[in-house]
Amino acid sequence: xTVYMDLENLLKEKNVSKKKVCEACNLQRTQLxxxxxxxxxxxxxxxxxxxxxYLDCTPNDILKLK
Numbered sequence: 241x242t243v244y245m246d247l248e249n250l251l252k253e254k255n256v257s258k259k260k261v262c263e264a265c266n267l268q269r270t271q272l273x274x275x276x277x278x279x280x281x282x283x284x285x286x287x288x289x290x291x292x293x294y295l296d297c298t299p300n301d302i303l304k305l306k
Contacts, residue, residue: 242305243303244278244303244305244306245275245283246297246301246302247276247277248302250297251276252255252258256295258272258273261291264290265287266290271287273287275287275291275306276285288302
């Protein structure tokens, strides 16, 4: 079983642009793209918390198992 990030789909579901997320969470676009494309090997919990707060979701909505 592996953990992956389903952030890109969540952004589409909530109809939120990456630009707005970057501004609200104080992230660089490259950083957010890495999270969306599952190119992150170590998740920064403070970033995860900011994303959850802004998107009004839980880590379970972003992190998935397959």
